[in-house]
Amino acid sequence: MKGFLMILVGAVLVNNFVLSKFMGICPFLGVSKKLDSATGMSVAVIFVMTMATAVTYPIYTFLLYPNYTYLRTLVFILVIAALVQLVEIVLKKFIPALHSTLGIYLPLITTNCAVLGVTVLNIEENYNFAESIVNSIGAGIGFLVAMVLFNGVRQRIEGNDIPKTFQGLPSILIAASIVSLAFMGFSGVVEGLFA
Amino acid sequence: MNTIIFPIVVVLIIGGISGVCLAVASKFFAVKTDERVTKVREVLPGANCGACGYSGCDGYAAAAVGGAAANLCIPGGAEVAKKVGEILGVESGEVIPMVAVVHCSGNSNVTEYVMDYEGPKTCLACNSFYQGRRSCSHACLGYGDCVSVCQYGAISIKDDIAVVDRTLCVGCGMCAKQCPNHLIEIIPATARAFVACSSCDKGAYTRKVCKAGCIGCKKCEKSCPSGAAKIVNNLATIDPKLCTNCGECAKQCPTGAIQFCMPKIGTKA
Numbered sequence: 001m002k003g004f005l006m007i008l009v010g011a012v013l014v015n016n017f018v019l020s021k022f023m024g025i026c027p028f029l030g031v032s033k034k035l036d037s038a039t040g041m042s043v044a045v046i047f048v049m050t051m052a053t054a055v056t057y058p059i060y061t062f063l064l065y066p067n068y069t070y071l072r073t074l075v076f077i078l079v080i081a082a083l084v085q086l087v088e089i090v091l092k093k094f095i096p097a098l099h100s101t102l103g104i105y106l107p108l109i110t111t112n113c114a115v116l117g118v119t120v121l122n123i124e125e126n127y128n129f130a131e132s133i134v135n136s137i138g139a140g141i142g143f144l145v146a147m148v149l150f151n152g153v154r155q156r157i158e159g160n161d162i163p164k165t166f167q168g169l170p171s172i173l174i175a176a177s178i179v180s181l182a183f184m185g186f187s188g189v190v191e192g193l194f195a
Numbered sequence: 196m197n198t199i200i201f202p203i204v205v206v207l208i209i210g211g212i213s214g215v216c217l218a219v220a221s222k223f224f225a226v227k228t229d230e231r232v233t234k235v236r237e238v239l240p241g242a243n244c245g246a247c248g249y250s251g252c253d254g255y256a257a258a259a260v261g262g263a264a265a266n267l268c269i270p271g272g273a274e275v276a277k278k279v280g281e282i283l284g285v286e287s288g289e290v291i292p293m294v295a296v297v298h299c300s301g302n303s304n305v306t307e308y309v310m311d312y313e314g315p316k317t318c319l320a321c322n323s324f325y326q327g328r329r330s331c332s333h334a335c336l337g338y339g340d341c342v343s344v345c346q347y348g349a350i351s352i353k354d355d356i357a358v359v360d361r362t363l364c365v366g367c368g369m370c371a372k373q374c375p376n377h378l379i380e381i382i383p384a385t386a387r388a389f390v391a392c393s394s395c396d397k398g399a400y401t402r403k404v405c406k407a408g409c410i411g412c413k414k415c416e417k418s419c420p421s422g423a424a425k426i427v428n429n430l431a432t433i434d435p436k437l438c439t440n441c442g443e444c445a446k447q448c449p450t451g452a453i454q455f456c457m458p459k460i461g462t463k464a
Contacts, residue, residue, distance in 0.1 A: 068201065075209060082213030086216065089220050092224070
């Protein structure tokens with residue numbers, strides 16, 4: 001149990017996928033402008049990450065390991081692409097408002113390295129199935145935390161008088177790097193919390 | 196052999212299962228889209244100019260099926276309005292043909308450069324640098340930001356300023372949005388006279404910086420029979436709704452700031 005909590009907190013704070021590992025920056029910068037699309041996107045990412053891990057982990061353990069590990073990237077991308085397409089179809093039918101808000105960002109989850117990153121990192125860290133699921137849920141929650149926090153930062157920035165050269169993406173990128181620096185302060189927290 | 200066959204089979208099976216799942220899902224979870232939206236979208240010109248007020252032709256197709264007016268597409272003109280009206284089963288209103296006019300005649304014959312500009316060769320960049328390189332600060336910059344967005348090839352750079360070809364211009368308004376000096380205006384195509392100057396500076400100063408600039412002498416205002424030409428703030432303006440296309444203002448103008456064009460083919464000028 002303690003192991004699971006450590007993995008969860010680690011994935012959310014210490015090894016935040018967006019702010020510490022720099023994965024998934026595209027939707028992070030693109031969708032964090034409005035709070036409801038940011039939360040909607042994050043929930044979709046949590047769902048895709050968990051489902052992707054649930055499907056790819058058994059495939060890796062039972063089919064690819066130990067002789068065909070070189071197929072890992074190919075097979076994982078195939079599965080993730082199919083999953084995201086499924087999520088898009090389901091969203092369009094049941095929550096069309098969210099589907100039209102996210103628009104182009106849904107297919108972006110497919111090529112988003114954060115989802116592939118979770119599935120590959122689960123393998124690299126040699127987690128068992130339960131730990132992998134917890135890790136991917138944590139990664140999704142970390143994504144949510146990063147998006148919502150950054151949405152707040154962004155709303156504050158865009159209300160201000162910014163020099164013309166910095167307006168738009170430059171100021172956002174600088175803010176993102178400062179937020180990620182702030183998250184560096186969490187390193188070492190996990191061992192202390194559950195020691 | 197096994198090491199080759201096994202991976203091929205595995206990947207094929209995974210791909211096959213994914214494909215089947217997706218096909219089943221798209222059948223069961225299909226959302227009914229109104230097929231009129233696709234039909235309307237097909238008759239629209241596809242320039243995505245936004246003149247209708249919606250986000251591109253897709254946006255207007257969706258809005259039209261939802262009840263928006265059928266005659267909002269200006270580049271498409273009366274034909275498209277009629278077709279959209281037929282698909283939707285409504286009366287299409289009249290579409291007034293529009294054209295773009297460039298309110299500047301400061302070409303290389305009548306103005307000079309005041310700097311050797313070596314920055315990025317776009318109007319937006321040049322204008323942000325001390326208001327451009329010509330002697331008149333309101334002038335056309337001549338780098339052709341408007342030319343690059345025109346999808347009909349109607350605007351081009353001649354003698355260093357932008358010139359609109361009325362036979363090709365459909366009045367979509369993309370060039371007007373692009374110009375950093377806001378020199379381009381979209382007016383009804385029936386108006387053939389327009390003031391090719393945007394300088395509100397005093398007449399003596401304008402004369403120094405541009406030989407074809409409007410000096411606010413009021414000759415057009417006095418000679419206009421319908422009261423369309425007026426001087427506002429040292430600059431002549433012609434109201435296209437009142438203009439009778441007599442051409443007197445262009446004849447009277449001492450600097451040649453007022454231009455009088457040939458009628459656009461197909462309009463009642």
